[in-house]
Each structure stands twice: as C-alpha cells, then as structure tokens.
Amino acid sequence: xxxxxxxxxxxxxxxxxxxxxxxxxxxxxxxxxxxxxxxxxxxxxxxxxxxxxxxxxxxxxxxxxxxxxxxxxxxxxxxxxxxxxxxxxxxxxxxxxxxxxxxxxxxxxxxxxxxxxxxxxxxxxxxxxxxxxxxxxxxxxxxxxxxxxxxxxxxxxxxxxxxxxxxxxxxxxxxxxxxxxxxxxxxxxxxxxxxxxxxxxxxxxxxxxxxxxxxxxxxxxxxxxxxxxxxxxxxxxxxxxxxxxxxxxxxxxxxxxxxxxxxxxxxxxxxxxxxxxxxxxxxxxxxxxxxxxxxxxxxxxxxxxxxxxxxxxxxxxxx
Amino acid sequence: xxxxxxxxxxxxxxxxxxxxxxxxxxxxxxxxxxxxxxxxxxxxxxxxxxxxxxxxxxxxxxxxxxxxxxxxxxxxxxxxxxxxxxxxxxxxxxxxxxxxxxxxxxxxxxxxxxxxxxxxxxxxxxxxxxxxxxxxxxxxxxxxxxxxxxxxxxxxxxxxxxxxxxxxxxxxxxxxxxxxxxxxxxxxxxxxxxxxxxxxxxxxxxxxxxxxxxxxxxxxxxxxxxxxxxxxxxxxxxxxxxxxxxxxxxxxxxxxxxxxxxxxxxxxxxxxxxxxxxxxxxxxxxxxxxxxxxxxxxxxxxxxxxxxxxxxxxxxxxxxxxxxxxxxxxxxxxxxxxxxxxxxxxxxxxxxxxxxxxxxxxxxxxxxxxxxxxxxxxxxxxxxxxxxxxxxxxxxxxx
Numbered sequence: 159x160x161x162x163x164x165x166x167x168x169x170x171x172x173x174x175x176x177x178x179x180x181x182x183x184x185x186x187x188x189x190x191x192x193x194x195x196x197x198x199x200x201x202x203x204x205x206x207x208x209x210x211x212x213x214x215x216x217x218x219x220x221x222x223x224x225x226x227x228x229x230x231x232x233x234x235x236x237x238x239x240x241x242x243x244x245x246x247x248x249x250x251x252x253x254x255x256x257x258x259x260x261x262x263x264x265x266x267x268x269x270x271x272x273x274x275x276x277x278x279x280x281x282x283x284x285x286x287x288x289x290x291x292x293x294x295x296x297x298x299x300x301x302x303x304x305x306x307x308x309x310x311x312x313x314x315x316x317x318x319x320x321x322x323x324x325x326x327x328x329x330x331x332x333x334x335x336x337x338x339x340x341x342x343x344x345x346x347x348x349x350x351x352x353x354x355x356x357x358x359x360x361x362x363x364x365x366x367x368x369x370x371x372x373x374x375x376x377x378x379x380x381x382x383x384x385x386x387x388x389x390x391x392x393x394x395x396x397x398x399x400x401x402x403x404x405x406x407x408x409x410x411x412x413x414x415x416x417x418x419x420x421x422x423x424x425x426x427x428x429x430x431x432x433x434x435x436x437x438x439x440x441x442x443x444x445x446x447x448x449x450x451x452x453x454x455x456x457x458x459x460x461x462x463x464x465x466x467x468x469x470x471x472x473x474x475x476x477x
Numbered sequence: 478x479x480x481x482x483x484x485x486x487x488x489x490x491x492x493x494x495x496x497x498x499x500x501x502x503x504x505x506x507x508x509x510x511x512x513x514x515x516x517x518x519x520x521x522x523x524x525x526x527x528x529x530x531x532x533x534x535x536x537x538x539x540x541x542x543x544x545x546x547x548x549x550x551x552x553x554x555x556x557x558x559x560x561x562x563x564x565x566x567x568x569x570x571x572x573x574x575x576x577x578x579x580x581x582x583x584x585x586x587x588x589x590x591x592x593x594x595x596x597x598x599x600x601x602x603x604x605x606x607x608x609x610x611x612x613x614x615x616x617x618x619x620x621x622x623x624x625x626x627x628x629x630x631x632x633x634x635x636x637x638x639x640x641x642x643x644x645x646x647x648x649x650x651x652x653x654x655x656x657x658x659x660x661x662x663x664x665x666x667x668x669x670x671x672x673x674x675x676x677x678x679x680x681x682x683x684x685x686x687x688x689x690x691x692x693x694x695x696x697x698x699x700x701x702x703x704x705x706x707x708x709x710x711x712x713x714x715x716x717x718x719x720x721x722x723x724x725x726x727x728x729x730x731x732x733x734x735x736x737x738x739x740x741x742x743x744x745x746x747x748x749x750x751x752x753x754x755x756x757x758x759x760x761x762x763x764x765x766x767x768x769x770x771x772x773x774x775x776x777x778x779x780x781x782x783x784x785x786x787x788x789x790x791x792x793x794x795x796x797x798x799x800x801x802x803x804x805x806x807x808x809x810x811x812x813x814x815x816x817x818x819x820x821x822x823x824x825x826x827x828x829x830x831x832x833x834x835x836x837x838x839x840x841x842x843x844x845x846x847x848x849x850x851x852x853x854x855x856x857x858x859x860x861x862x863x864x865x866x867x868x869x870x871x872x873x874x875x876x
Contacts, residue, residue, distance in 0.1 A: 222864055224864060224867070225871075227867070231857050231860045234850065294871065294872065298872075301864060305858060305861050308857050308858055308861065309858070312850075315847045315850045316851075317828070318821070319845045319846075320845075321842060321844065322842045323818070324817070325816075325817060326817070326820070327815035327816070328710055328813055328815075329670065330670065331671075333652065333659065333665045334667070335655075340665075341815075342815040349817050352817070358841035358842050360841075373837070378836065378838060378841070381835075416820050424827055424830055424831075432664050433663065434664050434666070435697055435712060435813065436813075437815075441669035450670040450709075451670035451673075451709050451710050452700070452710065453813070
C-alpha cells in the first residue's frame with residue numbers, strides 16, 4: 159500500500175521545511191533541523207554555531223513525523239549537541255594564545271531523529287509499491303538504530319556516572335630505577351586541592367586515616383599493605399588543610415594511573431610533582447601499561463596521602 | 478594568531494576493487510559513493526608544508542586518497558593495477574592503503590626523497606601521515622645554513638626533501654644515558670620509551686608559520702619524527718650550551734638527543750644518513766645517492782660508518798657517542814599540554830580490573846544520580862516502540 163501523504167523532495171532541507179509548515183507545533187524545531195542539515199560538516203558530522211546550540215538548549219521534545227502523525231521523544235537538551243573541542247583547537251587556544259569561536263555538533267540521537275524525519279517523507283511519498291517497500295524497510299532499520307542508540311546512551315550513563323578528575327598528560331618514560339610516578343607540578347597541585355579530589359582522598363597520619371566517607375577505605379589500605387587501625391570521617395575543611403600542606407619531602411602521595419583508552423591495566427604508585435611535560439612512569443611499568451613516548455595519553459588520579467612517611471613504589475594491577 | 482597552521486587541499490580519490498580475483502584501482506568521484514560527506518572528508522585533506530606537493534602530484538594522477546565510504550556499485554572492470562602503487566609509505570599506519578602513490582619501487586618517490594635509504598629500511602617504517610602533519614616552518618639562518626650545508630645529494634631530484642636539521646646525539650637505551658638526561662633536565666627521564674630531548678635554543682630557532690604568515694613559537698611538547706618512523710614526543714629540554722659534542726676538530730652544541738634506533742634496518746635511515754650529513758657539513762665529500770639502487774645503498778652503509786664524537790656535559794668529557802645531523806618532521810595536530818580532565822573509566826575497563834582484584838577504589842568516587850536520565854531513556858524507548866508498532870501495522874496492511 160502507498161500513502162502519498164506528502165510531496166516528493168529532492169533535498170533534505172526541503173523535506174524539513176515542508177515538515178515545519180505541516181506541523182506548526184514543531185515548526186521551530188524543524189527549522190533548526192533544516193539549518194543543521196544545510197550547514198557545514200566536518201568529517202561527515204554536521205556542525206553548527208552557538209546560535210543554533212542556544213535554540214537547541216530549549217528543546218525538550220523531538221518530533222518523529224510519520225504519515226501526518228507525530229510521536230514525541232522526550233529529551234534532555236544536553237543530549238542533543240556537544241561542543242567540538244579538537245586537539246588542534248586546544249593547542250591554538252592554550253599554547254598559541256588565539257581564540258576560536260565555539261562550534262557544536264549534533265549527537266547521534268539528534269542526527270538519528272533528523273534522519274528519520276527525512277526518511278519518513280520518502281516512505282510517505284513513494285510512487286510505487288516497490289519503492290514503498292524499500293523505503294519502509296530502510297525506515298524501520300533506522301528506527302532500530304535509534305532504539306539501539308538510546309540503549310547505548312543508557313548504558314554509558316551508568317558507566318560514566320563517576321565524578322572523577324585526573325591529571326591528563328602524555329606518557330613519559332622515566333628510569334626504571336626510580337620508583338615514583340612523576341606528574342606535572344602545577345596540574346597535580348591544582349587537582350589535589352580541588353573539590354573532586356577532596357571527596358575521595360584518604361589522608362593517613364599515624365594510626366588514623368582521615369576521609370570524607372569511609373567506603374572501601376579499609377580494604378584499599380590493606381591491599382596496599384598499609385595497616386591503619388582507625389578510620390575517621392572528617393569534614394572537607396580539615397581534609398583540604400591537610401592536602402594544602404603536603405610536604406613532598408616528608409609525606410607520600412599515592413596515585414592511580416589509567417592508560418587511555420583501551421588497555422585496562424592500572425598502575426599504582428607513589429607520586430612526585432616535577433617540572434615534566436607529561437606523566438612519568440618507570441620503564442618496567444610502562445611496558446606493562448603498553449605505553450611509550452609517542453603521544454599516548456594517560457590519566458593520573460591522586461588517592462592517598464601518607465603523612466610523615468616516605469615510601470617509594472610503583473606497581474601495576476598485573477602483578 | 479588569526480591564521481591556521483594547516484590548510485585544506487583537494488586530492489583525487491580512488492577505490493580498490495576486486496575485478497575477477499585481481500585488485501584494481503579505480504579513480505572515483507563523489508557520485509560513486511553512498512554517503513558523499515565521507516567521500517568529501519577524504520578528498521579534502523588538511524595538511525601543512527607538503528600539502529601543495531601532494532595536491533600537485535594528485536592533479537597529475539600520481540596520488541590518490543582512498544575514501545572509507547561505501548561505494549554504490551562494486552562492479553568496475555577498468556582500472557589501474559594495484560601493483561603500480563605504493564600503498565604503505567604515505568598511508569596511515571592504522572589504515573594501510575588509505576593513500577596510494579604511483580611507484581615503480583617498493584617505496585614511493587616522496588618516501589625516498591625524505592629517506593634516501595628507504596629501500597633498505599624496514600618495510601613497515603615509513604613517513605606515513607607526517608607528510609600531512611608537517612606544518613610550514615621558518616628556520617633561523619643558522620639552521621637553514623645547517624640544512625643546506627648538510628643536505629644529501631640524490632640522483633633524482635638533486636637533493637633530499639626538506640626537513641628540520643638538528644645536531645643529534647644517538648644514545649643507547651641504558652642507565653648511563655638516563656643518568657646524563659637526569660643531570661641535563663633535572664628529571665629522571667629515560668630514552669626507553671623512545672622519547673626525544675631537545676635543546677631550548679634549537680626549538681626557538683623553529684617558527685611555525687600560519688596561513689596569514691604569522692610566526693609562532695613551538696610548544697613545549699610536540700611530536701617529531703626522523704626517518705623510518707623514529708617518532709617520539711619531546712620529553713625534556715636543556716640549555717644548548719650545557720651539552721656539546723666534539724667531532725674531529727669541531728665543537729658543536731647538541732640540538733637533539735634520541736636513542737640509537739634499535740632495529741638494524743632503521744639504523745641506516747637515521748644514523749648513516751645523519752652521519753653522511755655531518756661528514757658533508759664538516760667538509761668531506763660524500764657520494765651522490767641513487768635512492769633506487771639497493772646495492773649502492775648497502776655499499777654506502779659500509780663506506781660511511783657512523784660518525785663518533787665526544788660528548789661534553791657541563792664542560793666535562795663523558796664519553797664517545799654516535800653523532801650526526803638528523804632531519805626531522807613535526808606534528809602539531811595534538812594538544813600535548815597536561816590538563817585536568819575526566820578519565821573515561823568505561824573505556825579503560827578499570828571497573829572490571831578493580832572487580833577482579835577486589836579493590837574497591839571506584840566506591841570512593843562520587844557518582845552522579847542517573848535515575849532521572851534512565852527514566853528519560855525509558856520514555857524515549859517507549860515512544861520509539863509505539864512508532865515501531867505503528868509501522869508494523871502499515872506493513873501488515875500491505876501484506
């Protein structure tokens with residue numbers, strides 16, 4: 159059966175403009191869609207300027223038109239676009255001191271919805287039975303993809319719910335005889351006293367381990383061979399004071415290093431601030447992290463401070 | 478800065494298709510692809526100094542980019558034999574045959590102009606994407622002089638391809654070398670990871686030119702590559718007057734310290750070539766190189782053994798090292814600045830690692846409440862489901 163409920167369009171933007179006039183309730187939304195598909199693309203991804211991003215920030219429902227009926231998809235505007243932040247832009251801005259106007263790209267959810275609206279006009283304007291069947295099959299496939307995309311988003315919401323901050327830098331190999339991880343002094347210092355660090359840091363002073371909450375503290379310390387009889391939950395102010403006053407000649411900072419993005423190994427080790435361009439990891443541990451000095455990115459998360467005790471070790475979870 | 482470092486160049490595209498069991502190369506246009514945008518991304522390349530060269534070669538039908546996009550039709554019968562092309566030298570290391578260059582040798586002409594010893598270099602060690610990534614640079618007069626006085630003469634073209642020259646000391650990866658670097662930089666960095674250490678003065682002599690002719694300093698950390706994919710990031714820097722090398726009767730400030738390039742097949746590309754440049758710079762006559770003559774290349778290796786010099790650190794002689802004038806290409810496409818970021822725990826599988834180890838680190842981190850987001854996804858799925866059911870009805874009516 160054929161539907162013939164809309165004209166046949168040659169261009170995507172034409173189809174979206176027609177939908178804007180056919181569905182007054184979502185006129186603005188379809189006009190935004192048309193601007194996006196008519197705009198620039200980088201590596202095949204549509205990109206757009208701040209003004210469109212601002213309009214999308216107010217969208218809470220997306221329409222899916224099919225044969226003069228509308229299905230509404232509730233959305234969080236945050237999930238519709240993202241600011242494109244290329245490494246090249248970063249370098250231009252931070253190191254070469256230039257400003258680049260922000261630009262944005264549609265997420266796969268938004269792209270998928272725009273595409274489905276265009277596809278539905280193809281289905282509903284089919285001129286013969288054969289093309290109707292063909293376009294309907296493509297439309298259904300795209301609907302399946304949208305469904306899979308939503309499930310994937312739900313999965314990543316769960317796995318990326320952790321509020322962690324790290325020092326991110328390039329991998330630098332240091333001499334294996336040094337049993338410390340070396341981190342850029344300024345970024346390490348900034349991170350140590352940041353809100354996100356205070357939430358999870360453990361500060362050990364003698365027989366006491368101070369922390370904001372005690373979840374997992376006992377087990378972590380015992381796994382690292384640190385025997386501390388008393389775990390004390392304390393306020394942010396006290397922790398902050400202790401973190402602000404780390405003396406790297408007397409105290410020991412222990413961090414976790416994560417290799418980005420595929421290998422699951424994690425290095426754990428005592429950490430020193432240094433005038434270093436990246437995160438320095440001893441050569442033997444580097445080999446296990448599969449990191450060499452050709453630009454691999456690694457993340458360092460400071461975790462434990464041991465006051466008045468100097469220790470030196472670096473290990474990996476492979477050991 | 479108002480201009481960009483890289484510019485866009487148009488290149489011709491082709492597809493590698495199977496024709497009766499034989500791979501052929503078929504020139505393509507955007508209309509041959511199902512998704513035109515993917516085609517355009519391959520045909521419009523972003524490149525620096527060598528962009529015009531690549532673009533010009535492409536116009537003459539000598540260079541093709543192979544889009545990743547899916548072809549509308551795969552039934553081509555006419556095309557060039559794939560054997561006429563080198564699909565490795567200039568392709569991405571992660572995607573061989575992503576760029577093809579006409580070549581009657583195993584390695585392309587550009588590869589050989591860059592690395593005259595290419596044909597006796599490890600087959601997998603090539604210039605690769607550095608041909609695109611090398612920005613336009615302006616060198617100080619002394620560096621330019623160093624290049625021109627040391628550049629190797631070839632049979633065709635007359636000289637090797639431009640690269641940034643640097644007096645380079647090659648150190649074996651060992652504790653002794655690491656001790657020198659620690660003394661030099663103040664940080665116990667090691668050459669084990671194939672990183673590269675440069676003098677601050679050498680870096681300052683290299684200015685990156687923007688498309689509007691502005692001159693930019695090099696950042697602290699950047700990626701650079703010698704011949705034969707001897708690449709690494711700069712892991713430290715030092716004051717040039719602290720590290721010198723005595724070669725014959727000359728004392729030269731050291732620009733670059735790198736490792737001795739472990740594989741024997743890569744040594745000619747770096748150490749023999751660097752040694753020959755050094756010999757030429759010091760006034761010795763060196764042979765013209767026929768980059769296609771493998772016998773001559775092997776003979777040159779024997780004829781010109783590596784150049785050795787005495788390394789002097791802070792005025793103290795510390796031993797004999799291999800030295801030469803190596804030639805480098807830069808990559809400024811990555812941000813190397815350390816920063817505070819959010820690690821992607823799901824990517825790095827840390828959760829699984831910690832679960833296996835029974836190490837509850839992740840329980841220490843605050844978790845965002847995702848209930849609302851998950852509820853929203855449920856509603857979205859319900860809406861899509863309702864449309865799917867409605868579509869099924871259309872199909873049902875049709876049946």
